[in-house]
Amino acid sequence: MTKIIHPKRARPHRGARKPPWLSITVRRTPRCPKESLVSNLPATEPAVTSAEQLVAIALSLAARRRLRLTHTLFARVAALGRPAGPLPHYLEALQLLPPHCSYSAAQWRSLLEQAARIAEQLAALDVALVTLFCPDYPPLLAEIIDPPPLLYVRGARAQLAAPQLAVVGSRNSAQPALQLTQQWCQAMALAGVTITSGLAFGIDGAAHRGAVAAGRPTVAVMATGIDRLYPARHQRLAGQILEGGGALITEYPPGEAPLPANFPRRNRIISGLSLAVWVVEAAIKSGTLITARAALEQNRELLVLPGSVNNPLSRGCHLLLREGATLVESAAEIVAQLGANFLLQPSQPATAPRASASSPLLAALGYDPATTDEIAARLGWGSADTARQLAELELAGAVVRHCGAWLRV
Template identity: 45%
Template sequence: MDALTASLSLLRLEGIGPASYWQLVERFGSALAALRQPPENLTRKLPDRARAQLAEFQRLEMDSELGQWALAERQRCAEECIYLLHWEHDSYPALLKEITRPPPVLYLCGNPDTLSLPQIAVVGARRASRAGLDNAQAFAAELASSGFAITSGLALGVDAAAHKGALQGAGKTVAVLGTGVNRVYPRRNAVLAEQILAADGAIVSEMPLGTAPEAGNFPRRNRIISGLSVGTLLVEAAVRSGSLITARLALEQNREVFAIPGSIHNPLARGCHHMIKHGAHLVETSADIVEHLGGLLSGMAQQPGLFEEKAATAGVSLPGEQGAIIRALGGDPRSIEQLARDTGGDTGELMACLLHLELEGLVEQLPGGYQLTGSGARTLSALAES
């Protein structure tokens, strides 16, 4: 029995997850050696069903329930063109192997070589603001065009925007799932998953085929996102969120963490500010990240034209009233009353201008007021330069 089949069999044992797997491998030397141990040598907490599974394996090996499941799983992967990467295999990503107790086996759809590229994880809130989505997509596009693969979790919100940005930047992107790779979640992003594969990217999971989206799977998924990446960019996140867990894991894994600051009035900026206080690099453009990590792209052409250069040269033409509103909004949300006072305009004309700016994607409405989107913030920078 080879190492991959033995690992699949051990992981199928009732009550055994990655942590228990590594405890057993570290103690006995290999997955197969662990499977051949008497139940009392493994753990006192081994469930009754696991003891029965183990006893059957030791009698029948490949003809046992565990052995047959492992063979069937390998056959299904072969039929569906899904790669199985054992942690000892040459194609297993080297960075991921460095983390504490990495996934013993990775399931992968797409191009396995994508996992060897330098990756930046881009994570953030599912219910991000328009500004957060704009920033995620724009940062990802620029980083992808600079040679980084963009890694995220295919969730709604920032994750999806990051994958789309990577595709927009003609780069590669890696989606890490908390389900089986043949069960894309959420289903709303099924088309996006197809686009990722069509662009020579990859969809990855440590979960067996068909695994459902259970809540406990996603923290495990997060350690893979950060573990694959040389750095993690936090776009928007609440203080208690999965995205913040990913950023903390990245710090624990000795990886770089970057965070985009936001308004002190935006609750989704608090997670970013928290991470900046605890060691994350404050970034305002993708150039900040490329400059910090660019040495990892030796031999890759870094394409010019990052945010600040585009903003300065794009040439902004806005009617005076709209430009005044952009300037009045600045970096913080403002109410209608505050904008009317700051611009000195009539409320009816102000509402018409705000509607136009919202349709142009430069501002977004919040409860009680308006704020700039990512495009609006870059427009503000360009206005300041003009």
């Protein structure tokens, strides 16, 4: 893996040969300060990549340094078209130089130097760039207030324009929630919905696995560089996503580590790509609620699954429902919210035998977690007999054990 070098550390030593597009001698005089600042940028297109890719990478790097880029930049790009002629003039026309922007020409030069190094890496990584200059840039994502100037893509870039449903939830969900998420996402993927999530543990992984099980593409939005998979234990899942015609995407350059600040920014892309966002489980203080807030700001439909009042991972869901989110209780209801272009196929019968819903043990368990001793006390049974019958129900797929408690599936 090639290490990304900070521009300040990348200055060539005296006598080193520079690329021709950076070898520009600038005479600065006090008579024309603005012209000298603009001329300090590379004036020719580099051989390593196209000018538009360089500009998009530089804009993405600037956005990471708190330069606020908004959808108005996309409007200016649409009006100007692709870069033609000297890059300094193009940046000036985009109002990205003083006095319109706080970034100086020298800062843009450093960013363009770093962009050239990143572009060299992409060829070795077999990574595509979808930039704001590309006609296949996701149209829904372009509408949000701060769209990313580019996306690094591995896999099928065409999936970025497909109708998508964002699926988000807790990394610590219990097996029943994970099983439900995978089953519903499998059914919705078969109906033609592209499932989009963040490749994290918990609900994200279950959502991707549902689409993979259906043999349909899914989109994973990463909070790291395209060459640094996180979490590492999802290496196999990432491979299955690519083999199934899906895509791994990120706005972060190669080599980017999983920094905490990257995840909230990543979430705006998950919701921005999608027609709607389905919240499965969420604590009050969680990244899932950040995604939900982003969805509301982006005018996306917010669909929420209710849960037990005793489950702390349901409290965020109930908060969203009180604030006006749409309650959903089935995959069919979610598909109906997305429009009439999707047809949900009839669900297949379960292959494993299921315990009777009238089982006294299931009735005593209810739908909230309970320990073996608590269930035995409710029934007046012995603990050993209760544990034996719970094991039988577990083998039948009717209950699961999570953190020392039993849960009904």
